[in-house]
Amino acid sequence: MGKLLELVIAASLVNNFVFTRYLGLCIFFGVSKKMDTAIGMSVTFISVMVISSSMSWVAYHFVMEPYHLEFLKILVFIVVIAGFVQAADTMMRKVAPGLYYKLGIYLALITTNCIILAVPLINADSGYSFMESIVFGLGSGLGFALALIIMASIREKLEVADVPKPFRGLPIAFVLTGLIALAFIGFSGLITL
Amino acid sequence: MSTAGKTSYVGLLKNGIFGENPVFRIALSLCPSVAVTNTLKGGLLMGIGVLCVQTLANVSVSIVRNFVHQRIRLPAYILIIGMWVTAINLLLEAYAYSLYKQIGLYLQLIVAFAIILSRAELFASKNKVMPSLFDGLGMGMGFLLALLTISFFRELLGSGSLFGYSIVQTKPVLLFVLPAGGFFAVGLLMGFFNWIDMRFFGGHGASGASH
Numbered sequence: 001m002g003k004l005l006e007l008v009i010a011a012s013l014v015n016n017f018v019f020t021r022y023l024g025l026c027i028f029f030g031v032s033k034k035m036d037t038a039i040g041m042s043v044t045f046i047s048v049m050v051i052s053s054s055m056s057w058v059a060y061h062f063v064m065e066p067y068h069l070e071f072l073k074i075l076v077f078i079v080v081i082a083g084f085v086q087a088a089d090t091m092m093r094k095v096a097p098g099l100y101y102k103l104g105i106y107l108a109l110i111t112t113n114c115i116i117l118a119v120p121l122i123n124a125d126s127g128y129s130f131m132e133s134i135v136f137g138l139g140s141g142l143g144f145a146l147a148l149i150i151m152a153s154i155r156e157k158l159e160v161a162d163v164p165k166p167f168r169g170l171p172i173a174f175v176l177t178g179l180i181a182l183a184f185i186g187f188s189g190l191i192t193l
Numbered sequence: 194m195s196t197a198g199k200t201s202y203v204g205l206l207k208n209g210i211f212g213e214n215p216v217f218r219i220a221l222s223l224c225p226s227v228a229v230t231n232t233l234k235g236g237l238l239m240g241i242g243v244l245c246v247q248t249l250a251n252v253s254v255s256i257v258r259n260f261v262h263q264r265i266r267l268p269a270y271i272l273i274i275g276m277w278v279t280a281i282n283l284l285l286e287a288y289a290y291s292l293y294k295q296i297g298l299y300l301q302l303i304v305a306f307a308i309i310l311s312r313a314e315l316f317a318s319k320n321k322v323m324p325s326l327f328d329g330l331g332m333g334m335g336f337l338l339a340l341l342t343i344s345f346f347r348e349l350l351g352s353g354s355l356f357g358y359s360i361v362q363t364k365p366v367l368l369f370v371l372p373a374g375g376f377f378a379v380g381l382l383m384g385f386f387n388w389i390d391m392r393f394f395g396g397h398g399a400s401g402a403s404h
Contacts, residue, residue, distance in 0.1 A: 020372045022228040026307055029223070071283065074304055075275040082268065114224050114305040121301055166388035167380075174380030181373035 004135045011139025014190050017115050018147040019181040024115035028147060029173055038152035040099050042145030046138065048088060048110055049119055052081045053137030056120035057130055070124075077120045085110050115144060150180060202327040209331025214339060215308045225306075226343055227375035229296045233356050236344030237337075238292055242281055242300050244333030247309050249277045251329030254317040270313045271304070278304040308332065347378050 017023045031041045056077050064070055089107050093100045100107070110116055119140050123133040154176060163172050209215075225243075229235040253273050261269045282300055286293045293300065303309070312332050317325040348354060351369030353361035368374045 022372065022375065023224050023302070025223040025227065071279065074279050074282075074301055075272065078271060078275055078304065082271070114302045117305050118298060118302060121298060125298075164384075166391060167384040171380045171384035171387065174376050174383065178373045178376030178380065181371075181376055182368075185371065185373065 004131065007132060007135050008139035008142070009190070011136050012143035012146060013184070013187045016143040016147060016184055016187075017118070017140055018144060019177070019184040020188075021118075023118050024113060024144060027110075027113055027115075028144075028151065028177075029170060032148050032151040032173075033155055035149070035152045035156060038148045042141075042148050044088075044092075044107060044110070045115075045144055045148075046141030048081075048085060048116060049137040049141035049144075050134055052084055052116060053119050053123055053133045054130070055084060056080050057123060057128075057133040060120070060124050061130075073121065073124055074117075077117060081116055081120075085116075115140065147180075151177065154180075202324070205324060205327040206331040206334065209328065209333070210335040210338060213332075214335040215332055223379070224302070225299050226340060226379055227372075228299050230340055230344035230375060230378070231347050231351060231370045233341065233344045233348050234292060235296050236340040238285070238289065239296060239299060240333075240337030240340040242285065242303055243306070243309070243336045244330070245281050246274065246277045246303050247312060247333040247336070248326060248329035250274045250309055250313055251317040251325040251332075252322055253277070254313040255320060255322045255325035258318045266318065267310075267314070270310060270318070274309055274313065275304045308336070343375075343378055343382060346382070347374060350374075 011017075015021060018025070018028050027041070031037050059076055059080050060070075060073065064073060064076060069076070085107070089100075092107065119137050120133075123136060128136060151173075155173065158172065158176070167175075225239050229239040250270075250273055254270055257269070257273070278301065281303075282293075282297070285300060286297070312328060316328045320328070345355070347369045348356075349360065350366050351371075351374060353359055353363065353365040366374075369378060
């Protein structure tokens with residue numbers, strides 16, 4: 001149990017995907033403009049992450065390893081995740097249409113999002129067990145949600161700030177992310193796995 | 194933007210490198226521009242990987258464009274890209290193993306790059322093989338150049354060296370090899386290119402403004 005808790009903290013804070021592994025930046029900059037979209041995205045992201053990491057674990061250990069197909073892992077993981085996201089997309093359209101219209105395009109983008117694909121790849125490379133894979137997915141999702149929400153709260157203030165013209169939009173967002181990443185260096189060494 | 198059906202091949206190359214530079218102008222596929230650019234070697238390998246995948250994917254998508262049904266075209270393109278990414282990864286793992294160890298994860302994630310799929314969808318699926326080839330080359334080279342620019346500054350400032358050979362003897366600014374430094378470097382360079390564009394070419398500083 002202790003090991004699993006450590007894994008959550010390590011994946012969400014110490015090795016935060018956005019600030020130390022630099023993944024998922026497109027979505028990170030895309031949906032962090034408003035708080036409510038950021039929160040909706042975070043919820044979607046965490047659930048997709050947990051479910052897709054468990055599904056790809058099953059695919060990896062029960063299909064690919066017995067038949068020595070590890071070299072196909074990129075293709076297989078993409079198909080597994082894309083199929084699942086498509087199902088989630090259809091369900092969300094029925095259950096929560098309001099949220100769907102806000103996040104529709106990003107939900108479609110989730111399929112080929114780097115973090116979503118990176119989690120199963122890392123799971124496979126580090127040989128995590130089933131529970132560890134799920135927990136790692138959960139931790140990564142939480143870390144991404146944390147990053148999104150921090151960024152969204154800053155960017156809402158940024159809307160009224162007087163930014164030099166060449167820096168409006170993405171450049172200033174990058175510099176901001178750099179500052180947050182500096183703060184996240186403080187977490188390094190908290191846990192060494 | 195990519196209705197350039199009749200423009201010359203050189204024009205297509207130029208478009209990829211300057212007009213629609215994937216990193217600085219359209220601001221797609223930002224992850225690797227921060228992730229692997231703390232050394233020039235990493236930036237170079239990543240750039241070459243993307244160049245190969247983009248070109249090969251563009252060509253193959255263009256070849257099959259008339260046989261793939263509209264409905265399933267995106268999954269089909271993703272599988273084509275995934276195939277080339279796997280091939281390039283196996284190749285690099287065999288010939289540049291030590292470097293592959295460091296940035297292998299990012300090389301595998303080329304498959305998820307928005308830029309490659311968007312070029313396949315916007316350009317290669319509507320154009321013949323040769324223009325698609327050059328569009329892929331141009332985009333790939335634009336990407337490579339952007340990565341080289343960023344990693345040049347980061348390695349020079351962060352560790353005082355280029356390609357691992359030390360150049361400057363003064364104490365380096367450690368910040369630039371850290372994760373945070375990558376964000377600063379990309380942000381500042383983007384702002385700088387916007388400034389040049391506005392100052393000398395009368396642009397609107399559009400880089401990524403839509404995001």
